[in-house]
Amino acid sequence: MKIEACQSAFTGVGVGPGDPGLITIRAADRILHADVVSYICSAPGRSQARDIAGGLLEEAPGHQEELPFVVPMNDDRTPANRIYDLAASDIQQRIDAGKRVVFLCEGDPLFFGSFAYLLIRLVHNRCEVVPGISSMHAASAALQRPLTLLDESFAVASGRHDLGQIVQTLDAHDSVVIMKAGRSRPRIIEALERAGRTEEAVYLEYIGRDNQRVETDVSRLPVEAGPYFSLFLVMRAGRAVK
Amino acid sequence: MKIEACQSAFTGVGVGPGDPGLITIRAADRILHADVVSYICSAPGRSQARDIAGGLLEEAPGHQEELPFVVPMNDDRTPANRIYDLAASDIQQRIDAGKRVVFLCEGDPLFFGSFAYLLIRLVHNRCEVVPGISSMHAASAALQRPLTLLDESFAVASGRHDLGQIVQTLDAHDSVVIMKAGRSRPRIIEALERAGRTEEAVYLEYIGRDNQRVETDVSRLPVEAGPYFSLFLVMRAGRAVK
Numbered sequence: 001m002k003i004e005a006c007q008s009a010f011t012g013v014g015v016g017p018g019d020p021g022l023i024t025i026r027a028a029d030r031i032l033h034a035d036v037v038s039y040i041c042s043a044p045g046r047s048q049a050r051d052i053a054g055g056l057l058e059e060a061p062g063h064q065e066e067l068p069f070v071v072p073m074n075d076d077r078t079p080a081n082r083i084y085d086l087a088a089s090d091i092q093q094r095i096d097a098g099k100r101v102v103f104l105c106e107g108d109p110l111f112f113g114s115f116a117y118l119l120i121r122l123v124h125n126r127c128e129v130v131p132g133i134s135s136m137h138a139a140s141a142a143l144q145r146p147l148t149l150l151d152e153s154f155a156v157a158s159g160r161h162d163l164g165q166i167v168q169t170l171d172a173h174d175s176v177v178i179m180k181a182g183r184s185r186p187r188i189i190e191a192l193e194r195a196g197r198t199e200e201a202v203y204l205e206y207i208g209r210d211n212q213r214v215e216t217d218v219s220r221l222p223v224e225a226g227p228y229f230s231l232f233l234v235m236r237a238g239r240a241v242k
Numbered sequence: 243m244k245i246e247a248c249q250s251a252f253t254g255v256g257v258g259p260g261d262p263g264l265i266t267i268r269a270a271d272r273i274l275h276a277d278v279v280s281y282i283c284s285a286p287g288r289s290q291a292r293d294i295a296g297g298l299l300e301e302a303p304g305h306q307e308e309l310p311f312v313v314p315m316n317d318d319r320t321p322a323n324r325i326y327d328l329a330a331s332d333i334q335q336r337i338d339a340g341k342r343v344v345f346l347c348e349g350d351p352l353f354f355g356s357f358a359y360l361l362i363r364l365v366h367n368r369c370e371v372v373p374g375i376s377s378m379h380a381a382s383a384a385l386q387r388p389l390t391l392l393d394e395s396f397a398v399a400s401g402r403h404d405l406g407q408i409v410q411t412l413d414a415h416d417s418v419v420i421m422k423a424g425r426s427r428p429r430i431i432e433a434l435e436r437a438g439r440t441e442e443a444v445y446l447e448y449i450g451r452d453n454q455r456v457e458t459d460v461s462r463l464p465v466e467a468g469p470y471f472s473l474f475l476v477m478r479a480g481r482a483v484k
Contacts, residue, residue, distance in 0.1 A: 003263050004263075014379075014383075016266070019268070020267070021245045021246075021266065021267050021268030021271070022266050022267070022268060022372075022373065023266065023267055024258070024263065024264050024265065024266050024267070024375065025262070025263050025264070025265055025266070025267065025270060026261070026263030026264060028267060029263070108379045108382075108383075108389075109383070110379070110382045110383060110386075110387065110388040110389050110390075111379060111382070111388075111389050111390055112390050112391075112392075113388075115388075116388035116391060119386060123386070127386060129382075129383040129384075129386050130264075130383065131264065131375050131379040131380050131382070131383040132375070132379070133266065133373050133374070133375060134376075134379060137256075137350045137352070137353060137373040137374070137376060138373050140350075140352045140353070140371075140373070141256075141350075141351070141352060141371040141372065141373040142371075144352075144361060144365070144369060144371050145352065146352040146353075146355075146357075146358035147350075147352050147353050148352075148353055148354050148398070149354075149358060150354075150400075150402065151400055151402040151403060152400075153397070153398075153399065153400075153403065153407070153411070154397065154398040155395070155396065155397035155398070155415065156390070156395075156396040156397070157395065158392075158393055158394075158395075160392065160393040161393060161395065165395070168414075169395070172410075172414065173397065
């Protein structure tokens with residue numbers, strides 16, 4: 001199948017939630033044909049997005065430059081914003097030199113991701129965004145259970161929301177995904193209890209990776225922080241799938 | 243990049259919202275290696291999922307059987323359920339003959355799709371679900387605007403919901419996608435007005451296809467039914483993306 005050539009100077013590429021097979025054909029094309037491959041990594045130099053795309057990068061012609069940025073993960077946005085300023089400036093330099101820059105994003109670039117902060121700084125260039133499989137779709141595929149059916153209502157809560165907000169979302173919607181569960185696991189477990197939906201919840205971490213874990217009995221989860229790459233799916237019991 | 247071989251008798255494959263480049267590497271592998279390629283089509287024999295995968299099917303070895311099912315699109319589920327019974331029985335025959343069957347789904351198979359109705363009937367076989375890019379992620383990528391940021395709340399409404407329900411969702415959440423907008427466009431336009439969010443809404447149809455249309459001034463939309471493949475994205479004005 002032929003993919004039209006990339007016309008953009010800066011491309012945000014969703015590489016999906018973890019399984020390299022869930023990279024799209026266009027994303028693979030953009031990664032293979034980039035001059036510069038950029039991504040966010042943790043202070044020790046680990047990058048999940050880079051790991052997911054690793055097999056492709058090995059196939060790419062050896063002249064690609066890799067451009068990682070260490071973004072501090074905390075609630076104060078000021079240091080992060082300083083890094084995005086620096087990253088945008090580094091990327092702009094490459095663009096001005098006529099290079100094609102790809103920025104790798106876990107999941108989908110514009111769904112709870114930090115890519116938006118880079119895009120806003122580089123949007124005066126010719127940009128492209130290649131969507132990616134988000135973890136909630138990968139989770140429902142892994143469970144082989146529909147996220148939504150017909151006229152069900154659906155909402156996404158974040159572990160960053162407060163207890164009342166999560167309970168409210170659980171009360172108001174049939175299907176609820178709770179993203180960014182990591183540090184907020186105790187609050188989410190309490191919210192599920194208060195909303196009476198503990199038995200309807202499933203917990204997943206590292207979906208599609210070798211260390212994937214699925215816990216269908218959420219009451220067995222330790223009430224403590226979990227890994228960053230974890231989420232809860234809450235779906236009505238006794239849905240009429242027929 | 244090497245994809246592990248398919249171990250399943252029946253695989254639901256998300257082919258994404260329309261642009262064949264948004265098919266994942268695993269989905270392409272499953273389509274190419276299937277013995278039987280099945281999908282839903284309209285009475286005149288049109289299938290969007292088949293169209294999206296068309297380029298891949300041309301590459302596939304010529305011995306694939308295509309197995310389309312005509313599912314009536316109306317609110318009465320009885321005739322549809324009869325078709326799913328028949329389809330499951332036809333597919334089961336192939337599986338029993340040792341064939342690998344792939345079922346093509348637009349977008350993601352388990353997000354507002356009808357694949358769940360087939361899966362429930364065939365789940366006693368070895369099944370696999372390959373997630374797909376859903377239209378809402380493709381829409382935000384096409385607009386280059388974040389669907390969600392940091393602690394924003396996000397919900398999906400359906401054109402199948404009543405007016406009050408859509409208004410309530412628009413009132414309660416920062417970002418809202420309204421799927422299945424087609425016939426419900428007049429109700430959605432009224433809901434946006436009532437919630438005071440008309441100016442925050444963008445309308446998209448046929449995302450990623452040649453006839454893609456984006457209307458950023460929703461007040462210019464005719465108050466009449468639109469095509470099935472259309473949706474609204476509603477995002478807060480003046481979000482601090484920085």
